[in-house]
Amino acid sequence: MTRGRTVVSRAPGKLFVVGEYAVVEPGNPAILVAVDRHVTVTVTVTGLEEAGVVISSDLRPHGTRWRWQDGRLSPCDTSDEQGARSGLAHVVSAIETVSALPAERGSSAPALSVSVDSGLHEGGTKYGLGSSGAVTVATVAAVAAFCGLTPTDEERFRLALLATAEIDPKGSGGDVAASTWGGWISYRAPDRAAALELARSRGVEEALRVPWPGFAARRLPAPEGLALEVGWTGSPASTTSLVSDLHRRNWRGTAAHLRFIRATTDCVCAAIGALEAGESRELLEQVRRAGRELARLDDEVALGVFTPRLRALCEAAEAVGGAAKPSGAGGGDCGIALLDAGAPRQLARLRERWASAGVVPLPIRPTAEGNEG
Numbered sequence: 001m002t003r004g005r006t007v008v009s010r011a012p013g014k015l016f017v018v019g020e021y022a023v024v025e026p027g028n029p030a031i032l033v034a035v036d037r038h039v040t041v042t043v044t045v046t047g048l049e050e051a052g053v054v055i056s057s058d059l060r061p062h063g064t065r066w067r068w069q070d071g072r073l074s075p076c077d078t079s080d081e082q083g084a085r086s087g088l089a090h091v092v093s094a095i096e097t098v099s100a101l102p103a104e105r106g107s108s109a110p111a112l113s114v115s116v117d118s119g120l121h122e123g124g125t126k127y128g129l130g131s132s133g134a135v136t137v138a139t140v141a142a143v144a145a146f147c148g149l150t151p152t153d154e155e156r157f158r159l160a161l162l163a164t165a166e167i168d169p170k171g172s173g174g175d176v177a178a179s180t181w182g183g184w185i186s187y188r189a190p191d192r193a194a195a196l197e198l199a200r201s202r203g204v205e206e207a208l209r210v211p212w213p214g215f216a217a218r219r220l221p222a223p224e225g226l227a228l229e230v231g232w233t234g235s236p237a238s239t240t241s242l243v244s245d246l247h248r249r250n251w252r253g254t255a256a257h258l259r260f261i262r263a264t265t266d267c268v269c270a271a272i273g274a275l276e277a278g279e280s281r282e283l284l285e286q287v288r289r290a291g292r293e294l295a296r297l298d299d300e301v302a303l304g305v306f307t308p309r310l311r312a313l314c315e316a317a318e319a320v321g322g323a324a325k326p327s328g329a330g331g332g333d334c335g336i337a338l339l340d341a342g343a344p345r346q347l348a349r350l351r352e353r354w355a356s357a358g359v360v361p362l363p364i365r366p367t368a369e370g371n372e373g
């Protein structure tokens with residue numbers, strides 16, 4: 001939405017359905033779904049004399065001023081430089097990445113004021129619903145529109161992926177894809193290091209044009225007759241440290257690693273087939289299988305994917321006839337359960353069991369909406 005010199009963009013959060021960990025390797029598939037909680041980003045003129053950027057966020061007490069230096073932003077106030085750089089890393093990277101486009105055409109860096117408001121945390125504690133991806137997608141869209149650019153969905157996805165990869169190229173970008181396209185999607189990640197290298201060597205504009213090997217994203221039909229329930233463990237987990245931990249272990253390249261990738265890929269492909277064919281029972285079976293693969297990975301490398309609450313979340317869903325698993329990296333955050341939408345008693349029993357295990361049922365639904373603005 002553009003009003004005068006004000007642009008507003010919002011992007012939904014996400015849940016991983018199946019395919020976690022395997023999807024970080026380029027070309028491997030996962031299924032994600034966008035949810036009806038959003039991040040909203042508003043971009044307007046700064047009102048400052050000099051060209052620069054002001055960023056404010058619902059997670060920080062004050063707005064911070066940033067100045068441009070060779071295409072990069074640095075905080076003007078150095079007293080809390082580290083806090084500003086880490087707390088606003090995704091917003092800053094999204095602004096820098098989009099601003100490279102006018103810069104490559106010889107225009108000067110934009111002056112703008114960016115404000116972030118998020119429904120993906122509770123009092124500052126994240127749910128694990130992909131706030132970093134949603135913030136990046138919404139910031140990219142709002143800054144691009146403010147600069148008079150009209151990128152396509154895929155171009156906005158690519159810009160957001162480059163922005164997140166600048167911070168951590170290990171992330172698959174599944175969150176970015178779900179926040180961009182919305183709905184249920186199948187996603188295969190590109191090689192993020194190669195995409196970054198492309199942008200650095202040939203420019204961001206060129207990186208939006210040439211093919212990204214491995215990358216694919218497409219919408220899937222929503223499952224029929226199934227309710228998606230989301231349980232929150234109340235404890236935030238660090239995806240970056242779990243994925244880095246896995247990279248540090250000697251598991252990669254072992255037979256167990258190859259077996260995990262093969263089994264998870266097979267499971268994701270079967271789940272895609274089940275969604276396309278409207279076979280709910282088969283989808284439930286694949287969700288259970290994906291959960292078992294994660295549990296086996298956890299046993300093999302003692303990663304800490306399954307916390308006691310996530311285990312209780314899964315057991316409760318099984319006990320009432322549903323299928324459940326952690327969503328995302330695990331270690332806390334959320335889990336999902338799929339069960340018969342026409343069985344309200346089962347749903348009620350699930351919520352009761354979750355509540356007594358300390359798992360908070362979140363009133364969240366899948367949404368077909370992607371990034372808007």
Ligand SMILES: Nc1ncnc2c1ncn2[C@@H]1O[C@H](COP(=O)(O)OP(=O)(O)OP(=O)(O)O)[C@@H](O)[C@H]1O
Nearest residue numbers: 057087088089090116118126128129130131132239
């Ligand atoms: N409201 C916000 N304002 C500004 N930046 C935000 C906001 N919410 C999230 N971010 C950015 O996202 C980062 C948090 O990412 P993190 O991966 O920890 O959470 P998440 O994406 O919600 O979780 P998950 O990856 O488990 O789904 C913050 O450091 C910040 O850069």
Ligand SMILES: C[C@@](O)(CCOP(=O)(O)O)CC(=O)O
Nearest residue numbers: 020021171172173239328329
């Ligand atoms: C483990 C992983 O596959 C999923 C992480 O999901 P989340 O950010 O914890 O919701 C990592 C990734 O895809 O970037």
